[in-house]
């Protein structure tokens with residue numbers, strides 16, 4: 001797949017050079033050919049000396065390698081193959097980027113880091129189509145070992161996100177404070193867990209559900225703003 005694409009692109013370059021030569025012949029070979037050669041050498045020297053600036057003719061593939069339970073995974077090797085082959089490593093926030101890519105079909109693959117698995121049905125390789133002037137986002141979600149049965153609910157502003165979660169008996173819900181000041185995770189009419197308070201980054205609360213049922217809950221300070229949630233255990 002990638003080999004024919006590569007030759008297509010090479011062919012496009014050759015034909016545009018041919019067009020330029022054709023125009024030169026019409027204008028007079030003696031004068032224009034040396035001029036064209038000096039322009040060509042000037043261009044080569046320029047591209048050697050300076051980093052290639054972002055161009056409207058190229059595109060970008062970027063993304064993040066993330067934990068399904070939240071946060072980026074740093075130091076993951078990401079390989080790009082296609083018209084251009086490159087490798088990079090995810091940053092401390094789990095992000096990566098391949099810039100100045102000529103348009104075409106690419107494959108982005110990650111090296112699965114120790115302690116992580118792919119979610120069921122997910123692949124470590126993704127295909128991506130780069131077009132000129134566009135950025136394609138290719139994210140990878142990884143499941144940390146031991147976290148296979150954890151589902152995250154974020155406390156954001158005055159909401160639980162997602163507000164309704166359906167899980168199986170034996171799974172764990174982890175509530176994670178994100179924003180919005182002081183929150184609680186307070187059972188509404190049941191005692192499946194005891195009310196918890198979360199009010200800053202790093203605060204989490206989790207509960208493993210051993211019984212099927214419907215477990216509504218709310219945030220005491222923000223109940224009137226509609227900060228309610230529900231865990232359905234099947």
Ligand SMILES: [Cu+2]
Nearest residue numbers: 183219222227
């Ligand atoms: Cu709240």
